[in-house]
Amino acid sequence: xxxxxxxxxxxxxxxxxxxxxxxxxxxxxxxxxxxxxxxxxxxxxxxxxxxxxxxxxxxxxxxxxxxxxxxxxxxxxxxxxxxxxxxxxxxxxxxxxxxxxxxxxxxxxxxxxxxxxxxxxxxxxxxxxxxxxxxxxxxxxxxxxxxxxxxxxxxxxxxxxxxxxxxxxxxxxxxxxxxxxxxxxxxxxxxxxxxxxxxxxxxxxxxxxxxxxxxxxxxxxxxxxxxxxxxxxxxxxxxxxxxxxxxxxxxxxxxxxxxxxxxxxxxxxxxxxxxxxxxxxxxxxxxxx
Numbered sequence: 001x002x003x004x005x006x007x008x009x010x011x012x013x014x015x016x017x018x019x020x021x022x023x024x025x026x027x028x029x030x031x032x033x034x035x036x037x038x039x040x041x042x043x044x045x046x047x048x049x050x051x052x053x054x055x056x057x058x059x060x061x062x063x064x065x066x067x068x069x070x071x072x073x074x075x076x077x078x079x080x081x082x083x084x085x086x087x088x089x090x091x092x093x094x095x096x097x098x099x100x101x102x103x104x105x106x107x108x109x110x111x112x113x114x115x116x117x118x119x120x121x122x123x124x125x126x127x128x129x130x131x132x133x134x135x136x137x138x139x140x141x142x143x144x145x146x147x148x149x150x151x152x153x154x155x156x157x158x159x160x161x162x163x164x165x166x167x168x169x170x171x172x173x174x175x176x177x178x179x180x181x182x183x184x185x186x187x188x189x190x191x192x193x194x195x196x197x198x199x200x201x202x203x204x205x206x207x208x209x210x211x212x213x214x215x216x217x218x219x220x221x222x223x224x225x226x227x228x229x230x231x232x233x234x235x236x237x238x239x240x241x242x243x244x245x246x247x248x249x250x251x252x253x254x255x256x257x258x259x260x261x262x263x264x265x266x267x268x269x270x271x272x273x274x275x276x277x278x279x280x281x282x283x284x285x286x287x288x289x
Contacts, residue, residue: 001062002026002180003048003148008057010043017043019204021057025148028178030194032212034185035201036281041184042080044201045150049078061148074102077146079137081153087126091136094125098140106143109173113139116165130157138166142173148180155187163190170194192273202281212273219276220256223249224266232266240279251279 003025010018018040025031035041046052048059050066050073059066066072085094091114099105114121117135119128128136134156141149155163171194174181183191198215200208208215222229226248237254251271262268271279 004060004063005044005048006058006060008044008047008054008059010040010047010052011055017204018047018054021204021206023199023206023209025180025182027147027180029180029196030174031180031182032185032188032191032195032198033182033201034188034198034277037186039201039281040204041201042152045078045080045152045182045184049073049076049150051078075147076150077102077141077144077148078150079141079152079154080150081156083125083133085125087124089125090121091119091123091125091128092121094136095121095140095143098144102144102146104145106145110139110143113142113169116169117162131159131162134158135162135166142169146179148182150182150184152184153186154183155185155190167191167194188274188277189272198273200277200280207280216270216273216276218254219271220252221249221269221271221275222252222266223247223269224263228263228266232260232263240282251275253280 005021005023008018008021009016021044033041033045043052047054048066050059050068053067061072061075064072066076089097095105095107095110099107111121113119117139119132119135119139123132125133125136134154135158138154141151141154155166158166167190170181183195185191192212195212197211198208199206222233224247226243226246229248229250233250233252236252236256238250239253240251242249253276256268
């Protein structure tokens with residue numbers, strides 16, 4: 001049945017961080033949770049994993065509330081930027097602690113990943129660099145027996161080689177043992193080919209809740225002479241524009257007018273997910289009238 005987030009609102013004092021959030025996560029899918037800094041992504045993931053409590057609303061897993069429910073919470077794992085581990089504990093000790101908490105921790109896979117990433121199990125957590133602290137937390141996230149794994153900015157401090165290794169291991173792990181991943185990241189272009197469904201959070205609200213393929217099928221870049229582009233995109237949902245001399249590019253999200261003839265000098269191409277995200281969350285969204 002999956003996870004249902006029902007009318008979640010979170011306030012800190014008078015400031016509204018999340019406002020009436022509704023979403024659903026199905027089993028065995030990879031989701032992207034996208035939003036600008038301060039949009040409320042981390043707050044939402046922390047509420048879903050019961051680390052902080054909502055002002056209003058509920059989170060259900062298979063129609064059972066997760067709040068203070070150890071059986072349900074044992075099916076969830078949140079890997080976040082926050083370092084919750086004792087600095088003097090060694091990596092191997094932290095693996096054992098995780099096994100005690102979650103049960104069927106995949107120790108052989110953890111050992112393999114430590115070798116692949118170059119992480120010594122003898123190292124103390126407090127002595128690890130930012131990148132290797134992230135690597136440690138990613139290894140735990142891939143090895144816990146959780147059905148729902150939330151990855152909040154999972155590549156913090158990782159170099160390009162380690163990021164590529166993580167993405168490869170994530171997809172191999174997902175293929176061998178399907179479960180639900182939610183990836184919250186600002187480096188969208190690197191995860192665009194992995195995620196199946198996207199939630200875009202803007203100002204504490206869900207702006208987009210859609211399958212990636214369906215969303216990108218409605219995302220266009222219309223380029224050509226400024227007057228021709230303006231005429232062709234009149235009345236369409238223009239979410240961004242750019243100009244160079246007499247040339248203009250309008251970013252359109254939504255249906256095109258198939259009854260309208262496309263001028264020979266106008267080109268229509270597709271937007272990628274990162275471009276679409278940038279223009280959807282820009283404060284300067286324009287609409288051609």
